[in-house]
Amino acid sequence: MPQNPTERLAAALAATPPAGVTVRRLDTHWTVVETLPPVARTFDAVIMFGVAGRETMIRYERIATPFTGPRVDADNRMPPALLRSRFTEFDVPELVRDARTAGFPVRLSHSAGTYVCNAGYGAALAGNPLSLFVHVPPTTRRGPLSDAGLERHARWLIGLVQESLRSGRPSFGA
Template sequence: MPLPKGPVLKTVLVTGFEPFPGMPVNPTALLMERLPRRLIHEHRGIRFQFEILPTTWAGRFEVTDRLRKDLSPDAIVHFGVDGSRRTINIETRAVNRATRVKPDASGAHAETALLEPGAERARTSTLPVRALYQAAARSGLPVALSRNAGTYLCNATLWDSIGSGIPAVFVHVPPLPRGRFDAKLSLQQMERAAILILEETRRRV
């Protein structure tokens, strides 16, 4: 007589990025180290898998695509930093564009100006962005829905994850404050918002 099967464990892949030119300290890499200590690893049949991605165009396929295929997650929440942001931004779409001006962490540039020649111009985030926005807003911190994920690796990563068919979203955070008089969000504040976003994601998976 076959043994009864246990509940199927679902996985939410959560990623941050390594430093890159112009951003020697990436707060999202620090978040990937801190969040596992603040969130219950497995709850109600859903677990978080935290990873730090290389900030390279080659890593887009060698690391990030492999993670998606090896883990087969049920949802993906990417975190990245944007030096121009002052708020936490829930990205609502990715565009089929890649900057060829800004080098990656290895000094390389995107090979083409399109992420996927012949594909659509934009892809819409496939996790419920408004619900995640509302969750993050409960932190009391400034949060916004954004239609501009840029044209660097953050945008490319979201583009690929949406295209994989896995429900996905990207969250941009500001850089860390420099000095006591810098009013940008602290790492602890970003962490608070990230926890709310991830707990809401867990409820939605």
């Protein structure tokens, strides 16, 4: 995607990260399946962002499936096989309700797709079941789906996860 909003989002979060947050940019490579699980284990929780080019809302992914499409990555490599579906331990439907209440255009999704987003999510979940993948649509000029709106959403979500972890309830309930 020529204008990937998650690159700008990651740069904005890295420039002024929320306290206690490590921001990392992952490239679009199938090798994430091998490299991400040990990294994910080192964090209390993992939130990943990726772009969904035909989406019109923010999507919270509930599951990573073992299905990948026959698409090459940025290095022209084919995907490895994922062994099984993996679910996040976060209460995603409740998180969607909280996000909507906060004014963000969010919907629940039961498929992280068939590309590197899905494989990366599965890898993160293999290392840390307190992982969440968030697909964002292409940005608009203004409003909740602008670059600024996506950053506000990301900071809100990170704050909610941090508060949930501090209180000992990773289900996100408000």
